[in-house]
Amino acid sequence: MSQVRVRFAPSPTGFFHIGSARTALFNWLYARHTGGVFILRIEDTDKERNSEQFLNVIYESLRWLEMNWDEGPGIGGAFGPYRQSERAAVYAEYLEKLRAAGRTYEKDGATWFKLIGDRHEVFDEHRKKTVTKVNVAPTVIQDQIRGRVERLEDEDFVIVRSDGNPVFHFVNVVDDIAMKITHVIRGEDHLSNTSKHVELFKAFGVPVPAFAHIPLILKQNGPGKMSKRDQGALIEEYQKRGFLPEALVNFLCLLGWNPKDDREKMTISDIVALFDLPGINQSNARFDEKKLAHMNMSYLLELPEEKFLERATAFFRAHPAGGAALADAAVFREVMRLAQPKIKGLEELPAYTAYFFTDDFVIDAKVQEKVMGKGDPKARLGELLGALPSMNFSNDSAIEEAIKSLAAGKGLGFGDYQAVTRLAISGTNAGPSITSMFRVLGRERVRVRLERLLAA
RNA sequence: GUCCCCAUCGUCUAGCCCGGUUAGGACGUCUCCCUUUCACGGAGAUAACCGGGGUUCGAAUCCCCGUGGGGACACCA
Numbered sequence: 001m002s003q004v005r006v007r008f009a010p011s012p013t014g015f016f017h018i019g020s021a022r023t024a025l026f027n028w029l030y031a032r033h034t035g036g037v038f039i040l041r042i043e044d045t046d047k048e049r050n051s052e053q054f055l056n057v058i059y060e061s062l063r064w065l066e067m068n069w070d071e072g073p074g075i076g077g078a079f080g081p082y083r084q085s086e087r088a089a090v091y092a093e094y095l096e097k098l099r100a101a102g103r104t105y106e107k108d109g110a111t112w113f114k115l116i117g118d119r120h121e122v123f124d125e126h127r128k129k130t131v132t133k134v135n136v137a138p139t140v141i142q143d144q145i146r147g148r149v150e151r152l153e154d155e156d157f158v159i160v161r162s163d164g165n166p167v168f169h170f171v172n173v174v175d176d177i178a179m180k181i182t183h184v185i186r187g188e189d190h191l192s193n194t195s196k197h198v199e200l201f202k203a204f205g206v207p208v209p210a211f212a213h214i215p216l217i218l219k220q221n222g223p224g225k226m227s228k229r230d231q232g233a234l235i236e237e238y239q240k241r242g243f244l245p246e247a248l249v250n251f252l253c254l255l256g257w258n259p260k261d262d263r264e265k266m267t268i269s270d271i272v273a274l275f276d277l278p279g280i281n282q283s284n285a286r287f288d289e290k291k292l293a294h295m296n297m298s299y300l301l302e303l304p305e306e307k308f309l310e311r312a313t314a315f316f317r318a319h320p321a322g323g324a325a326l327a328d329a330a331v332f333r334e335v336m337r338l339a340q341p342k343i344k345g346l347e348e349l350p351a352y353t354a355y356f357f358t359d360d361f362v363i364d365a366k367v368q369e370k371v372m373g374k375g376d377p378k379a380r381l382g383e384l385l386g387a388l389p390s391m392n393f394s395n396d397s398a399i400e401e402a403i404k405s406l407a408a409g410k411g412l413g414f415g416d417y418q419a420v421t422r423l424a425i426s427g428t429n430a431g432p433s434i435t436s437m438f439r440v441l442g443r444e445r446v447r448v449r450l451e452r453l454l455a456a
Numbered sequence: 457g458u459c460c461c462c463a464u465c466g467u468c469u470a471g472c473c474c475g476g477u478u479a480g481g482a483c484g485u486c487u488c489c490c491u492u493u494c495a496c497g498g499a500g501a502u503a504a505c506c507g508g509g510g511u512u513c514g515a516a517u518c519c520c521c522g523u524g525g526g527g528a529c530a531c532c533a
Contacts (some may be wrong), residue, residue: 009533010533011532011533013532013533042492043533044533045533046532046533047531048532049532049533075519087493108531109531111531112529112531116489118490124457124458124529125457125458126457126458126529127529127530130517143461145460146462147461149460149461150460151459151460151528152459156533157530158530160529160531161531163531165531166530167530167532167533168532168533169533172533187527188460188461188462188526188527189526189527189528190527190533191460191461191527192459192460192461192527192528192529193528193533194460195460206464213461215461215526216526216527217460218526220467223525223526224526224527225526225527248488251468254468254482256468256470258468258469258470260470260471261470261481262467262470262480262481262482263481264468264481264482264483265482281462281469282461282462283461283462283463283525283526284461284462284463284525284526284527285467285468285469286467286468287467287468288467288468288484290467290483290484291467291468291482291483291484292483293483294482294483295483297495297496301496302466302516316459324529341495342494342495342496343495344495400492403492413492414492415485415492415493417492418492418493419492419493422492422493422494428491428493428494429494430494430495431493431494431495432493432494433492434492434493435492455515
């Protein structure tokens with residue numbers, strides 16, 4: 001068989017969302033799995049709704065998710081241009097073929113595609129108008145995922161608007177022919193359009209590509225498919241929130257596809273090796289951000305220290321808290337080492353580590369009430385403060401030993417000092433071990449914080 | 457309304473094609489363990505074959521009908 005050629009064909013009429021990304025991903029995976037070609041084609045024939053801003057979001061999101069395209073904008077290729085707004089000549093040429101074959105006619109200033117068969121008028125209750133039906137046999141669609149689907153396509157349809165611009169169905173098919181697309185992998189919302197497309201392919205006298213209509217992604221709450229306006233729908237949102245692209249890709253693969261065993265976390269090369277069209281599900285999947293978050297945490301946890309530092313640095317650079325956090329590279333590195341095994345996502349970092357970078361941190365009132373109401377926390381603070389000047393701050397275990405021996409001298413344990421000390425130096429009840437916090441903060445800042453709570 | 461697609465735990469899913477499983481895994485939730493807090497991790501628990509008919513010795517699995525969900529019905533893509 002000749003080389004697989006697939007395309008992802010977004011229209012830049014809105015932000016790039018989860019569903020589009022998954023469609024792109026399945027196309028990309030299939031190309032990589034088969035050693036084929038992944039083409040990016042921009043379907044910007046709707047002049048009213050297109051915008052350069054949305055176009056850039058598409059490019060940026062695809063690059064972020066590392067779905068590199070082999071042909072398309074910025075790359076070129078033998079079948080360009082790859083933006084439909086620049087392909088008018090191609091459409092004119094193909095329109096002429098259809099016209100020559102007697103498959104078009106003009107009506108109301110637009111060009112219509114003519115079905116072959118006897119015609120009769122029918123009043124359509126739903127559309128409240130009289131339409132012309134054509135007696136035709138049902139169009140058969142052979143779908144790689146759904147099997148054989150029959151659909152009656154029995155009305156002529158517009159292929160070129162009265163303003164001269166060709167419509168989606170026409171340009172989509174023309175480009176698939178011109179770009180020698182072998183497999184059309186797209187959302188199931190296009191299944192109903194496919195009969196139009198098949199009739200066009202047939203009218204052009206070319207073989208119909210293989211179709212694979214993948215299930216849709218439903219919004220996490222409420223009815224319907226996910227759309228650009230839904231909460232958690234936008235790819236760039238995840239990028240901004242510091243999700244790891246490899247985690248998002250892995251998660252997206254699992255929405256509608258799986259390796260047929262218990263594996264979930266897989267490297268992209270494993271996925272490429274295992275992915276295939278017949279393995280794709282037929283039913284829609286609901287988006288579950290909790291599972292994405294879990295996947296993300298799992299990837300974050302196994303990131304090498306240096307990689308984590310890189311990602312965290314990039315995240316803080318784009319964050320309001322970044323200035324303070326990144327002021328001292330050595331401290332930042334230490335704090336990130338402490339934070340990596342503890343957090344679920346990079347977006348937790350600023351709040352989780354704030355007290356390392358500022359002395360003006362918030363003290364959690366609820367935690368304070370709880371901690372200060374048990375035992376004699378102020379006595380413990382006083383004792384610790386007394387021991388502080390002679391404490392060896394060079395490493396965690398030295399600090400731990402110092403606190404333990406202080407505790408032992410009073411007939412207490414490490415735990416009796418833990419909560420109140422943590423509250424004093426971080427304002428909360430969750431975080432790295434207090435010995436690490438001591439070491440990173442340093443004696444002087446610890447002293448000030450202990451005294452502050454003691455005086456409160 | 458018409459047409460098309462789909463249907464296993466709350467969610468993502470394995471199993472279905474080639475009928476016989478204690479219907480498996482993951483996320484979530486809960487419990488316990490680990491522990492210097494919080495996470496991580498470990499052990500366990502929770503929870504599903506949409507309904508009804510057939511076919512069959514036997515149906516999650518095959519067939520039909522309902523029901524439910526989704527999509528499409530533009531001179532949008």
